[in-house]
Amino acid sequence: MAARTGKDYLSGLRDDRQVWLGDRTVSVLDEPAFQGSLRGMAGYFDWQHQFADECLVDDPEKPGEKMSASLIVPRSKEDLTRRHVGLERLARYSNGLLGRTPDYVNVVLSGHVARKDIWDRGTDPVYHERLTRFHREVVEGDLSMTHTIIHANIDKGSGDLAGMNADLTLRVVKRTENGVIVRGGKVLGTLAPFADELYVYPSAPVPSGAEQYALCFSVPMNTKGVITLCRDHFGTPADVADAPFSSRFDEQDAFIIFDDVEVPYERLFVDGDLNVYNNISQGVSPGNTIQQTAIRAMVKLEFAYDLCTQIARVTNSDNRPDVAAMLGEIHTYMSLTRSAIVAAEAEAHHWGTSGAFFCNGSIASLRCVMPGWMTRVNQIIKALGSHNLLATPSLAAFDNPTIGPMLEKYLPGANGMEARDRARLMRMAWDFAGSALGSRLELYEMFYLGSAARGLQTDHMVAQRNGFGGQVKAFMQEAGIIGRDA
Template identity: 30%
Template sequence: MIRTGTDYRESIRDGREIHVNGERVADVTAHPMFKPLVDIRARIFDMAHAPETAAVMTVRGEGEVNAQANALPFSQADWWAKRRATEAVLDVVGGVVTRVGDETVGEMWSLHDCAATLNEIDPQFAPNIAAHIARVVRADPFHVSANTDPKGDRSKTPGEQDPDMLLHVVRETDAGLIVRGAKFETAAAYANQAFTKPTIATWGEGVLSPYAVGFICDLGTPGLKFICRTGFATRAPAEDYPLSNRFDEIEALVIFDDVLIPWENVLFHRHVASAMAMRATLHRYSAFAFVQRSLKFADMMIGAALFNLRQTGLDRLQGVQEKLAQLACWREGIDAHLTSAIAMAERSPAGLMMPNQSLIYAGRVFAAGQMAAMMHLARELCGGQIGLTPDAAAFRAPETAPWLEKFYGINDEWQAEDRRRLMAFARDLLNSDYAGHRLTFELFAQSPPFAHLAAVYRNFDWDGPLDCVRQAAGLSERVMGTATRSCADSPASRWFATERAGP
C-alpha cells in the first residue's frame, strides 16, 4: 500500500553508515545537505494521500491503492497517467528531480521482460524476479538504481587489476551471496533499495563470471558504507542559489565490504548471458521518465530567458526571436518524442506496453545531445547580468540597497527585488556548480552518449528505408534478403492507418 512521508523518513533512519565532507551523518533526514531531497521524496509520498493530488498519483490494482509511478504499464493510457503524475510532482516541488523512483523503477519492468530469457539460462531465480516486481508495487519503497562501478583501468580485464574495481561475488553461503566492490548511486544514501547490476564492461571471456550478478540491495544492510560527494545545499544562501539548495540529488560511492545478499534477493548470478540480456533492455521504460525531465528543464530555460528579455524589451528584436525559436524547437522536439513514443507504443515480449523504442531512444539522444548548446544559448539570451548581479544581502544592506534599487528597478512592473530573484534563478540554472553538475548528469546518468546511440541503432527500423529505396530504385527483392515489407507497412504507416483514424 502507498506510504506516507513519515513512513519513508522512519524507514531510512536505520543506522546506515553515511559520510559526507569528512563527517559521519547521524540522521540523513535532518542533515542540511540531504534534508532538501528527503523532504521532496517525502512530499511525493504524501501527494498520494493529499485530496488535490491523490487521483493523479495513485492507481487501484488488485483491491489496493498503489503509487502510479510503480504500477506496471499495460496500455497507452497507463503511460499518459504516468506522464501526468510526473508532471504533477515537478510542478508541486517547483524544480527538476530525477532519481525519485519513477525513473529507476522502470528498470524492474525491463527485468520483467527478461524473466523468460533469464529463466532459460538459469531457472533458480525466476521466483525472486516475480516477487520483487510485485513488492515494488505493493510495498511502495523508494527504489533507485546501481550501475556504475569505479572500473579502474579500463584497458585491463578485471583479472588483471584489483578485482574490487567491479562489483563481484566472492563466495556463496547457505544464507546468500557475499559481494565485494563499489557502486556509484544517486540518492542511495536516502533510498530504501537499489536494483544492483553489472555496468557496461567486460565480464570476462567465459560463460560464467563472478561479475555477472544482479540483485536487490536493501540499502540498510549492515556492511554498506556510503561515501557521498559534498552537496551544493548550504554552500551559499538559498536566496542567491535557489536550485542548488533545494534540488541537489547527492551521489554516493556505496562500498560493499563483503556484504551478504540473501538468496531471495538475487535476480541472476554467474551467467554472462544473463547480464548481457538485462543490459540490452535496461532503459526500455525508464528512458521515458528520464527524457520527460529534459522537457521540464527546457521550460525553465525558456522561461528564465524570456523573462530576462521582456523586462528590457529585447524580445521585440528579430535576432532575439530567432534564438528563442531555437530553444522552442528543442523543447517541442523533446515533447514530440515523448508524445509519439506513447502514441506509437509497442507491446513488449512479456506483454507490457513499451514506449516506442526507436522514438524514445532517439528522443533521449536529441534531448541530451543538444542540452549543452541550449544552455549556452539561454545564457546568451539572459545576458551578462546573471553573472554580475550582487547577492541578496547587498539588496538589503542600508548602504547598498538604495543604489541597487535605483539601478535594478526598471518600472512599476519590474522592481529591483523581482529582478534580483530572476537573476539568481537564471544564474543557478545555467552558470552555477549545480548547473554544470546537472548537465553532466544528463549526459551520463542512464549511460554514456555512445550507449545512447547504440540503443538507437538496435531499435531503429532499418528495413523501412532500405525497402523504400529498393522500390524507388527498382532493385530486386534479392538485395533485401528475407525482408519483403513495403514502406506502407512501416510502424508509422500502420499507426496513421489505425490509431489516427480512431476506433
C-alpha cells in the same frame, strides 16, 4: 503502508547506514549539509498526496490501498497513459531538476517485472518469482530506491572487466548457505544517502567467462558492508528565493563500495545467468525506462524555455533576432521531445511474450541528442543573463534600510519590473545553470543514460540487426543504374 508522506519517508532514514561525506561518517537525518535535500525529498512524497488523482493509482492486489503510478506494471496502452500522467506530475515537482526521483527506479523495476519472458530464458523460475515479491515490497512500503549499474572501470585503456578493473568492480567472491558475498565498487548512486534500497541491475552485457559479474539484486542501504561515499554536497542553506534549486534539490551522487556484502538469496534476481543478464537492458530500457526520462526532460525544457523568455523580457531583448532565435531553439528541443513521447506512446506495443506493453523503442533516440540539448540550454541561459547573473544581490539585501533603496533604484528590470522581482529571476537562472549544483546538473545530463556516442553506436547496430536499409539499392534499380537482380 503505501503511498508515504514526507514524514513517513524521513522516519525510514533513521538507521545505521554507513555514509561518508568528506573525511567523516555522518548520520543522514542529522547532517546539517543534508537538511535542504531532505526537505526537498520529503516534499516529493508530500507532492504525490497533493496531486493524488494524478500520482497515485489503486493497488490491484490490495483494494482500498493506493500506490505510486510509477509502480504500474505496464500491460496495456491504458497503463502507459495512466503512468504518463503520474510521471509528468511528479516531474513538475522539481521542474525536471531532480533527475533520479524514486519514480525513475520504480519504472525500471516495474519494467523488469513485466518482462518475465526474459527471465524465462534462464534455468530457474525462482529468480523472477523473487523479483515479483520484491516489487510488492516496494509497492507496499513506497520505498525510495537508488541504483548502481556502472562498472568501476577506472582504467579506460582496458576492458570494463579486464586489468585492474577486474578487481575493482562488483562481483561474487563467495557463497554461503544464506546468500552470496559480493565485493567491489559501482557507480553512480544518485540519491544513495536518501534512499531506502539499493537496486543493482544490468546496464551492458558481460562476456562469457565473466559470470561472477552478472548480478541483479537489491539490498537495504543500511546493509552491513554497503559504504556510500558522497561527493561534496552542493546544497546550500540559503533561502529558497535566493537558491530555489540548490536549497532543496541536490539529490547527491555517491560511489558505492560493497565491502563483502552478503546478499540473501531471496534478494538475488540474476546470479551469473548470461542468457538473462545480457538481455535485460535492451529488453526493457528503450521502450519502458525512457518514457520516464523523456517526460522529465520535456518538463525541464518547458521550464527552461519559460525561464529564458522571462530573462529576455526583463532585459528587453526578446525581440532581438539573435535572442528570439535562441528562444526558438529551446522551444524546438521541447517540441521535439514532446513529439517523440507522443509518437512512441501512440506506437506502443507488446514486448516479448509475457504481456509487457512498452513505448515504441524509437523514443530511445532521445538519449543520444538530449545531452547536447541540455548543455546548449545552459549556454543560452548564460548568454541571455550575461553579467546580470554575476551582479544580482541576495533577496535579504532589499530589506536592509541602507542598501535596499539603492538596489531598487539601480537594479530594476526593463518593462517596469521591480528590482526585487528581477533579482528573483536572475538568481533562479544562476542556480539553474551556473551554481555548483547547476554545473553538476549539466555534467549529469551529459551522461544521464550513458555515453551519447555509445548510444549512437547502439542505435546504428540495432537498426542494421533489424534489417533497416535497402533504399539506395531500390533507387538504383528503379533508375536502371543496376539490374533488378543485383
